[in-house]
Amino acid sequence: xxxxxxxxxxxxxxxxxxxxxxxxxxxQGDLALGEYIGRFExxxxxxxxxxxxxxxxxxxxxxxxxxLALDVMPSTRIAIPALTFIAPVNxxxxxxxxxxxxxxxxxxxxMIPQAPPLGFxxxxxxxxxxxxxxxxxxxxxxxxxxxxxxxxxxxxxxxRIATLSFNGNKTITTGSGGMVLTRDKxxxxxxxxxxxxxxxxxxxxxxxxxxxxYRMGNVAAAIxxxxxxxxxxxxxxxxxxxxTYRGAFRLxxxxxxxxxxxxxEPSRWLFTMxxxxxxxxxxxxxxxLAEKRIExxxxxxxxxxxxxxxxxxxxxxxxxxxxxxxxxxxxGAGLTEEEQDxxxxxxxxxxxxxxxxxxxx
Amino acid sequence: xxxxxxxxxxxxxxxxxxxxxxxxxxxQGDLALGEYIGRFExxxxxxxxxxxxxxxxxxxxxxxxxxLALDVMPSTRIAIPALTFIAPVNxxxxxxxxxxxxxxxxxxxxMIPQAPPLGFxxxxxxxxxxxxxxxxxxxxxxxxxxxxxxxxxxxxxxxRIATLSFNGNKTITTGSGGMVLTRDKxxxxxxxxxxxxxxxxxxxxxxxxxxxxYRMGNVAAAIxxxxxxxxxxxxxxxxxxxxTYRGAFRLxxxxxxxxxxxxxEPSRWLFTMxxxxxxxxxxxxxxxLAEKRIExxxxxxxxxxxxxxxxxxxxxxxxxxxxxxxxxxxxGAGLTEEEQDxxxxxxxxxxxxxxxxxxxx
Numbered sequence: 186x187x188x189x190x191x192x193x194x195x196x197x198x199x200x201x202x203x204x205x206x207x208x209x210x211x212x213q214g215d216l217a218l219g220e221y222i223g224r225f226e227x228x229x230x231x232x233x234x235x236x237x238x239x240x241x242x243x244x245x246x247x248x249x250x251x252x253l254a255l256d257v258m259p260s261t262r263i264a265i266p267a268l269t270f271i272a273p274v275n276x277x278x279x280x281x282x283x284x285x286x287x288x289x290x291x292x293x294x295x296m297i298p299q300a301p302p303l304g305f306x307x308x309x310x311x312x313x314x315x316x317x318x319x320x321x322x323x324x325x326x327x328x329x330x331x332x333x334x335x336x337x338x339x340x341x342x343x344x345r346i347a348t349l350s351f352n353g354n355k356t357i358t359t360g361s362g363g364m365v366l367t368r369d370k371x372x373x374x375x376x377x378x379x380x381x382x383x384x385x386x387x388x389x390x391x392x393x394x395x396x397x398x399y400r401m402g403n404v405a406a407a408i409x410x411x412x413x414x415x416x417x418x419x420x421x422x423x424x425x426x427x428x429t430y431r432g433a434f435r436l437x438x439x440x441x442x443x444x445x446x447x448x449x450e451p452s453r454w455l456f457t458m459x460x461x462x463x464x465x466x467x468x469x470x471x472x473x474l475a476e477k478r479i480e481x482x483x484x485x486x487x488x489x490x491x492x493x494x495x496x497x498x499x500x501x502x503x504x505x506x507x508x509x510x511x512x513x514x515x516x517g518a519g520l521t522e523e524e525q526d527x528x529x530x531x532x533x534x535x536x537x538x539x540x541x542x543x544x545x546x
Numbered sequence: 547x548x549x550x551x552x553x554x555x556x557x558x559x560x561x562x563x564x565x566x567x568x569x570x571x572x573x574q575g576d577l578a579l580g581e582y583i584g585r586f587e588x589x590x591x592x593x594x595x596x597x598x599x600x601x602x603x604x605x606x607x608x609x610x611x612x613x614l615a616l617d618v619m620p621s622t623r624i625a626i627p628a629l630t631f632i633a634p635v636n637x638x639x640x641x642x643x644x645x646x647x648x649x650x651x652x653x654x655x656x657m658i659p660q661a662p663p664l665g666f667x668x669x670x671x672x673x674x675x676x677x678x679x680x681x682x683x684x685x686x687x688x689x690x691x692x693x694x695x696x697x698x699x700x701x702x703x704x705x706r707i708a709t710l711s712f713n714g715n716k717t718i719t720t721g722s723g724g725m726v727l728t729r730d731k732x733x734x735x736x737x738x739x740x741x742x743x744x745x746x747x748x749x750x751x752x753x754x755x756x757x758x759x760y761r762m763g764n765v766a767a768a769i770x771x772x773x774x775x776x777x778x779x780x781x782x783x784x785x786x787x788x789x790t791y792r793g794a795f796r797l798x799x800x801x802x803x804x805x806x807x808x809x810x811e812p813s814r815w816l817f818t819m820x821x822x823x824x825x826x827x828x829x830x831x832x833x834x835l836a837e838k839r840i841e842x843x844x845x846x847x848x849x850x851x852x853x854x855x856x857x858x859x860x861x862x863x864x865x866x867x868x869x870x871x872x873x874x875x876x877x878g879a880g881l882t883e884e885e886q887d888x889x890x891x892x893x894x895x896x897x898x899x900x901x902x903x904x905x906x907x
């Protein structure tokens with residue numbers, strides 16, 4: 186599809202060997218199963234400093250299978266931030282879990298942990314960072330938005346499972362795809378079993394439990410292997426883009442940056458800030474960018490707004506404020522300095538500022 | 547993965563442009579969304595002689611979304627053949643439907659329709675053919691195994707929805723993938739909405755209902771477009787392979803071929819026959835082939851055998867008999883005559899026969 190945008194929010198960054206590996210998988214006739222899957226799982230597991238990785242068809246599938254492997258049942262209470270993408274809530278609802286939506290921290294925008302009885306928190310690494318939850322709650326962490334972050338110097342958090350997404354706008358992409366990461370072989374085996382229609386090994390088709398068709402195909406995994414060859418470059422570029430935005434906007438007190446917990450070195454996946462004047466001004470900036478065919482995006486709406494049947498824990502004022510004021514700006518690793526200058530200029534003009542003179546410019 | 551088999555059961559048949567189109571999608575940076583998706587949907591809809599097609603991540607996903615679009619609820623009774631792959635049963639169970647397993651016809655191996663009150667039949671086009679069900683029951687037909695068949699001269703049956711699978715062993719493949727086909731725009735829109743996390747149009751992230759991450763990626767769709775360029779060649783080759791097996795085995799009365807309903811021109815996806823001596827002899831043939839690194843496969847086990855909690859409609863003797871005696875032989879469109887001769891020789895020898903002298907051979 187010819188994008189309506191000249192500058193997209195977070196397009197894939199092609200590292201180099203994506204088409205080559207995909208073509209090899211096709212030439213070998215290994216489109217569904219094939220050796221790229223295990224190779225991609227190994228590359229990601231090693232990078233994430235964790236023992237087991239299971240490649241699946243999406244980040245949502247990774248969350249769903251993780252919750253099933255953790256024996257989530259209708260009685261299980263799962264506290265999930267109201268301010269994030271719908272995937273973790275949907276995954277919990279597929280398991281008929283008892284979802285409790287929580288507010289977010291004012292500065293880091295991360296869920297305020299709740300330690301619900303008979304359940305656990307499902308923290309989401311919103312826009313690339315995460316905090317330490319209580320160790321006893323650390324069942325599952327959604328790292329879909331945060332591949333490359335470090336928490337206390339480590340890429341894999343202290344949870345039993347963490348999940349990744351390789352959707353088209355993520356740090357690395359396989360088109361669609363996700364991964365379940367764990368140190369626990371039993372959990373990894375269970376996830377792999379459920380992802381393959383709960384089929385027992387052997388020639389006969391025997392599926393003793395409800396299973397799912399959630400495997401990642403070999404061509405997608407081939408693309409993932411090529412992407413992994415460039416992950417450090419991608420993260421470096423994302424980081425540079427994030428710092429450049431911070432530099433350009435640092436003087437405007439009507440803007441507030443995304444803060445990071447001190448224990449976390451974020452992945453800086455997608456630059457996002459608050460325009461404190463509120464939703465109207467924020468939407469005007471989005472429109473001004475769109476007129477120049479530049480894609481930007483409001484922060485997620487808090488889930489309780491559009492799913493009023495879900496329970497919340499108290500009022501969620503921070504989530505609403507961040508959603509009203511938040512804007513994400515183009516942050517793909519391929520963004521050029523010229524493109525980023527243009528984005529900054531339009532944002533600053535719309536806020537009524539002259540763009541600052543560039544150092545040495 | 548280097549296959550343990552020299553002759554695989556049904557490997558993908560590479561038509562020609564698969565790697566080229568996949569590489570183009572990658573070069574354009576359109577890995578998740580992109581114009582190949584709509585193009586693939588159009589190609590398949592036109593081929594299948596139906597108005598609407600929605601590409602999704604698997605045949606199971608296609609069934610799941612179809613059942614949701616048809617408003618299947620826990621009270622809905624769905625009659626499904628016990629003798630098939632687990633996908634339609636799993637899809638119905640995701641919706642908490644009331645699954646009723648039915649026996650199969652002795653000759654065509656197809657489900658015996660039941661017209662359950664408060665529900666409908668979900669016929670499966672087992673090994674490439676289908677029959678006319680009662681028109682009032684025709685809600686959903688699973689054509690995963692039967693792309694290319696014609697029922698009363700038409701590729702799209704009289705149902706409200708039909709689904710396809712593009713898994714690695716199917717007539718055409720996208721690695722993993724599936725499609726929902728319908729004449730009803732409302733159903734197609736609903737399926738598309740649910741496949742995209744039930745996200746409303748617009749910049750804000752608003753998902754008023756439970757949705758799913760079931761979209762097909764653009765690279766998979768690109769491969770599908772290339773496969774569609776060769777579908778007639780693939781079907782011709784499959785047909786030739788099927789007739790060749792029938793010729794080779796026609797004189798042995800201990801073998802019984804898959805019969806087809808008179809109203810159906812089958813797709814002859816995967817040659818399958820019964821070895822009437824029973825399971826032991828059938829398994830011996832499978833082992834004899836495997837020793838020569840030739841892949842074959844027993845027919846599906848009837849689902850009530852390994853999922854005893856599911857309800858059945860009466861006893862299911864035909865399903866058990868077909869499962870015990872049935873064997874599928876290599877049928878990929880790339881199978882050479884030499885390879886097929888070898889398969890036939892091994893089967894006939896194991897049955898205690900001298901292979902017949904070849905005409906002109």
